Amino acid sequence: MKFKTFAAFVGPSVFMMLLFIAAPLVSVFIQSFQVTQPILEQVEVETCTPGFLTQTCTTEIKTVPILDENGKMITETQWVGLQSYRNVLQMDKFWAAVGNGSWNQIMQIDFWKALRFTLSFTLLTLPLVIGVGLAIALAVNNATRSIRGPIIFISLLPFIITPVIGSLSIYWLFVGDGILTTMMERWTGTNISMFAQAWTIELLMYFYRVWHVAPFAFVIFYAGLQTVNMDTLESAVIDGASRWERLRHVIVPHLMPLIIFIALIHLMDCYRVFDEIVGFRSQAHVISLQWLTFDFMTPDDAGNRAMSRASASSMLTMIGIVILLILPLRRTWRDHKGSAH
């Protein structure tokens, strides 16, 4: 295919990606070093209250934003260097906490709290998703042919449901005296409230994420299981391999590329965990990096959005993504070079 035709085919798509993905990235990068604020001026205001004989007058100096002829605030944009990053990272507090050796104090700072949750969320759910997905795939592969269709249908439901709604549906089972909380209270005989402390919320979030993503892993593993070489399996049986050894040495190596694929997709998706925070309404206890950025961007009571801090925190999130992707990308690059020669 000639370059011109190739460009004509790919052009619209590349244009959209450049305009709406690459350009915003650059602008976020620039924004993170800037602060936009209304220009303030100090005005001397004299307020008088009626009094006997003379009025009582006080003068005070007030800070008010300058308005333009339309009554809008005039804003100015300043370069502040790394100030926004400092506001997000709060390194002084962080080092003070490290000096005290106090983990709890570090967890008081929003950014570090979000980072801790995002990382443990990503790393803890990964093996669970792969394990549960593989287990379901093996079990379905064992089942009689006629019930496989309905099982796949039911399994797809958690995957396809709107993430916010999915986490809400689990939230409603446990909130207040939801039926599952009541059931657990009856078993343990203690009063349980699942949404009063961070660790129970986190447990529910892990459960939700595994529930939501395991079907995806299951479908892919199930497709992979259909292509396992039966001859290898049979010769393994003849060599006296037990069921476990066959799984360990024949099936898992066969599925390895799929496991890596799922791990990669899962890392990408988990790192931007967000909908759970909304669904479980956990912002008082547990927050994630993406939620932190979202929170900076949501207008506060005065209608201001903390754009520069949002940009700084999203650039910090980006660094995590780059670290996450370096290894797989280097591998792809080596594969590509290897295939070229």
Added chain:
Amino acid sequence: MSTPKAMQQPLALRLSSGTFLAIWCLLAAFPIFWIAVMSFKSPVDAFADSAWDVILGPATRAGGDGLSVLDVIFGLVVLYFAIRWAFTRLPGWVRHYCPPGLIALGWLVGALVYAIAFVLIFLGLLPMILGALNGILGPLGTPVLGMTTEHYVAVWAENEFYRNFLNSMLVTAGVVTISLTVGTLAGYGLARSGSDLAFWLLIVALVFRALPHSVLVAGYLPVFINSSEILAPIFGEGAPTLYGQPWAVIAVLVSINQPFTIWMLRSFFQNIPAELDEAARVDGCSHFQAFRRVIMPVMWPGVITTGLFSFLLGYNDFLVTALLLDAQNQTMVPAIAGYFNRETTTTDQVEAVAAAVSITAPLFLLVMVFQRQIVSGLTAGAVKG
């Protein structure tokens, strides 16, 4: 097919794998089933302590909304046949009454007519007949199962949830059409070009796919809010403010979705033999003509599958639509967050549950109709690499 003796499994293993499957199915379906049950009960029942009370709904029944044994049986029978005929009879009717060449339109009209007929019979005709029957039959006709649709009426009619529904449909339809149009062209180009440039485009797309959406929205927001000032030199007085415009959100979602779309469509196009378009080229077609006349007729399975995933992205999105749309143009998923803020009484909570079920119902239908395409789409990306 008989399995070789050595491959046969001991009973214990088969039992445990069966049990595991049963538990998984229960886990997978239960939360969704449960919110569906809750949404039909009065608030006292919906948040009752005992599961049995939630299912039977004594308070709802006491409030005068209940179903008798007869209602339940008739309702289930009608529901069963409605679903069965949708899969067995409906395709035949569509093929019979639809002029050839307009089959896609025929399906849309057919499904719509079928849905309207179902709603008329199920919610209009059936209650009338059963109401009369219940009065005659005595014990069989007394309500045993509390059930009310008042929350749905409240959500859809009083809270004007249909506005959010229409906005959701507008955004989703826009996302699906545009991302497929742009994506098929790019996917075809990438699949047929073995150049380094194509490889690098795909890698960059992979990196873009990993970006958290909030990073991108942080880039859009200031520009979108001030866009009428920024664009004024180009468009003059009529420069639009992009913030709150559905079509701006469509463009954003399409671009966010592009990396995934082109990866998926590329893997579908690679399965279409290149000899096909080479033959067309030999016969004197240009690349575009070959694409239009030869590839387009055979590419529909891949396009439908990719379209489904674009639909899911547009429909399920919370972050982008919550930040870039104003209250007037809000779609369904962010609108449900509005219920949290008002959620003071239990009635509000059950209304939120009903809204959540309303959002889930179309997805449920989608899985029912397109299960095979979804599975093939999930596997296409992974298994073929």
